[in-house]
Amino acid sequence: MANVRICMIGAGRVGKLHSSTLRRHVPGGEVVALVDPVRSILDATGDQFGIERRYASLEEALDGTAFEAVIITTPTPTHRDLAVLAAARGKHVFLEKPMALSLAECDDILAAVERHGVLLQIGFMRRFDPDFAAAWERIQGGEIGEPMMIKSLTHGPGLPPPWATDLKTSNGNLAEVNSHDLDTLRWLMASNPRRMYVEVANFKGAERGVTTEHFYDNMLATVKFESGALGHISGVCPCDYGYDSRVEIIGKKGIMQIGEMKGESIVVCVDRDHGLVTPIFRRWPDRFRWGYIRELEHFVACILAERPPQVTGADGRWAVAMVLAGTRSFLEERPVYLQEIMG
Ligand SMILES: NC(=O)c1ccc[n+]([C@@H]2O[C@H](COP(=O)([O-])OP(=O)(O)OC[C@H]3O[C@@H](n4cnc5c(N)ncnc54)[C@H](O)[C@@H]3O)[C@@H](O)[C@H]2O)c1
Structure with missing residues (x-):
């Protein structure tokens, strides 16, 4: 062909x-x-x-x-x-x-x-991003020892399209914004999730004209893995300051960080009082270009x-299961076992 x-x-x-x-x-x-x-x-x-x-x-x-x-x-x-x-x-x-x-x-x-x-x-x-891919290789290689805890954040600058701000048509920001974190957690920790607890908050929805029921722009998820390890995800969208995606993994032997707030490699100085300006990525297509x-x-x-x-359909299905567990968790105000969702 x-x-x-x-x-x-x-x-x-x-x-x-x-x-x-x-x-x-x-x-x-x-x-x-x-x-x-x-x-x-x-x-x-x-x-x-x-x-x-x-x-x-x-x-x-x-x-x-x-x-x-x-x-x-x-x-x-x-x-x-x-x-x-x-x-x-x-x-x-x-x-x-x-x-x-x-x-x-x-x-x-x-x-x-x-x-x-x-x-x-x-x-x-993210699985193809050079930094994330290298991190996976190095964790697999045992550099930081057995992973004990992972913290992943995705903060996005603007509201997604209107269909994506409604739980009924999108499953909300947990699906739209944080699906990537959910997949990253399973992938880098090489373990499936056992239980999730999610809290959400809405700070900017009303001022941005979003009136859909259960809309949230801040989300904090705690995950317990089958391996016994712990995970944590923070999602903020819209955050306005730029596109920010970072991960920290703590292993038995050491710690690994992926990503940084400093986005572009350009550093600007025009004013000694404000010091150096190192622009953050504006949008997700820039951060994850590769x-x-x-x-x-x-x-x-x-x-x-x-x-x-x-990256298989089974990976996609797990991320959807985590979205559903997380959504049930904040709606019912309790931790939710993945088994409840997956049967
Ligand atoms: N991988 C990523 O980083 C990433 C980033 C943003 C969005 N997404 C995902 O990509 C998908 C689209 O998001 P988007 O931001 O481009 O949305 P969008 O609303 O900007 O674009 C979707 C387009 O699909 C069209 N459409 C609707 N129904 C259709 C149909 N039956 N056949 C053909 N076209 C149809 C709409 O008219 C619209 O132009 C979503 O699943 C979203 O979650 C992924």
Whole structure:
């Protein structure tokens, strides 16, 4: 196979990002069709990235253009139907996080990819970030000894799109913002979660015009792992000061930190009273630039080599289970065992 031909489903924020990444950095993958029901968005993104074949639905794209794979970058409630349809038509699937809204939806997707023999990769790009990937290698290598505790934070600058501020259509910020932390915890600690306790708070919703029930912009999660280790996640969105993602892992022999508040490598000094200015990352596409590039390189390479991706549907399902456990925890004001969610 020469190039992997890809249909990009969703032409919004992430549809644009992945279209740009493929065009500029992943020569083996080519976006040959674009799908979005909103004509103005479809045309704006199509024009920006020179994608000629544009459709209002995946069904139309499947009938109109030949391709081997889809990248699904649509709102979470649409993930199950789009992934199942693409798999049924023999297309490999790259699916953005969160995998779906419920475990039943995750199971439908897993069954479809299994039945039709296609590959599935979930968009946990942190696993491909050079710093996160190196940390995983070094923890595996025993450098800090057995991990005892992990603390992960994601603070994002702006509100996500309106559909993502409603628990019913997105499962809230725990899913939208902190899915990445939930996956990072399981991955770096090499253990599944046993119990979670979550507290949430809402400081800026009203002033930003968000009136949806149970909206929160601050979230603190405590996790007990099956290994006996402890985890902690903080989520703030909107935080306004920039995009901030950092992790600390404490092992029996030492401590490891991933990321820092200082974002860009440029340091500016214009005033001795204010001292040095080291700008923080503005947006997530900047902080995880290499993660987004390498995850799509990986997806294309897996299709060409006919081997399964490193980030699986099972990983996506675990993150959804943790979102559901965390949401139940703050709604019912109690710790929730993953077993209650997963059965
Ligand atoms: N990996 C990451 O870091 C990251 C970051 C942000 C968002 N996301 C995820 O990416 C997905 C999209 O988020 P976004 O911020 O780009 O949202 P968005 O609202 O900016 O874009 C979604 C687009 O999908 C279109 N759409 C809706 N239903 C569709 C359908 N059935 N078929 C085709 N297009 C459809 C909408 O018209 C919209 O243009 C979500 O799952 C979100 O959680 C991932």
